[in-house]
Amino acid sequence: DELEVSIRRALQHGHLSQTINQYQRDLENQVAERTRELGVALEQINKTYDATILALGSALETRDIETQTHGIRVAHFSYLLASSLGIADQSTLTIIQRGAYLHDIGKIGVPDAILRKPQSLSNDEWQIMRKHPQIGKDIIEGIDFLVGTIPLVYCHHEQYDGQGYPQGLAGDLIPIEARIFSVADALDAMITDRPYRQAMTISQAKNEIISHSGRQFDPKVAESLVK
Numbered sequence: 001d002e003l004e005v006s007i008r009r010a011l012q013h014g015h016l017s018q019t020i021n022q023y024q025r026d027l028e029n030q031v032a033e034r035t036r037e038l039g040v041a042l043e044q045i046n047k048t049y050d051a052t053i054l055a056l057g058s059a060l061e062t063r064d065i066e067t068q069t070h071g072i073r074v075a076h077f078s079y080l081l082a083s084s085l086g087i088a089d090q091s092t093l094t095i096i097q098r099g100a101y102l103h104d105i106g107k108i109g110v111p112d113a114i115l116r117k118p119q120s121l122s123n124d125e126w127q128i129m130r131k132h133p134q135i136g137k138d139i140i141e142g143i144d145f146l147v148g149t150i151p152l153v154y155c156h157h158e159q160y161d162g163q164g165y166p167q168g169l170a171g172d173l174i175p176i177e178a179r180i181f182s183v184a185d186a187l188d189a190m191i192t193d194r195p196y197r198q199a200m201t202i203s204q205a206k207n208e209i210i211s212h213s214g215r216q217f218d219p220k221v222a223e224s225l226v227k
Helices: 002-061 070-084 090-101 105-109 123-129 132-140 144-155 176-190 202-211 219-226
Strands: none
Touching: 002 090, 002 105, 002 144, 070 090, 070 176, 070 219, 090 144, 090 176, 105 132, 132 144, 144 176, 176 202, 176 219, 202 219
16 A cells, blocks of 8 residues: 555656646746747837937938038947947947937027038027037937937037036036047047048047047046047
8 A cells, every 4th residue: 555655646746747847848938939029029129219310310410411420420439439448238338329329419409590601600609509409408308218318418518627518517527428429529520521621640639639638528538549
């Protein structure tokens, strides 16, 4: 009798073990399938996000001819500078990249007479032009997935010594995204041909940025450019 009970228990235990193992395999397969489906969904969402960002950039390019390809270049430069500063989180790098591409989106709200004026702007016109960071902030606040780019878009004209705008922030009070972008933007401006001057070499541009380190630019970011 004891032998029969022991055998029955062993058979029940074996059957239970097989059932548990099968359940685990089924569960693992379901998790793998859901993970794959989630990956596909996220990829589609990111494609939609990217399409939205490009559409916003294209809208600005129809207003300001100088922004063509500029946004793409400064987005790439900002990504490289952020990486060299030790920022490794991919979501943070993506936010910096997107913010750099859209930094001047507020110029959509600047009148053509000012935006495309070939001569120097008057003081009154400059006051209007200096509103574009606020306009950009207002635009992005209505787009949930871009809210993280607001610090860069709103503060991209701040200077390390506090002489920038719109808030006159100084030093580390300026968001790191904006401090990174400031160097990337200056680099692109200097190494790109303009109607009124020829482009500098990379070496000349780097020396110029280093010379303004601690005033216009964050010294740590300027140093990362040298690297």
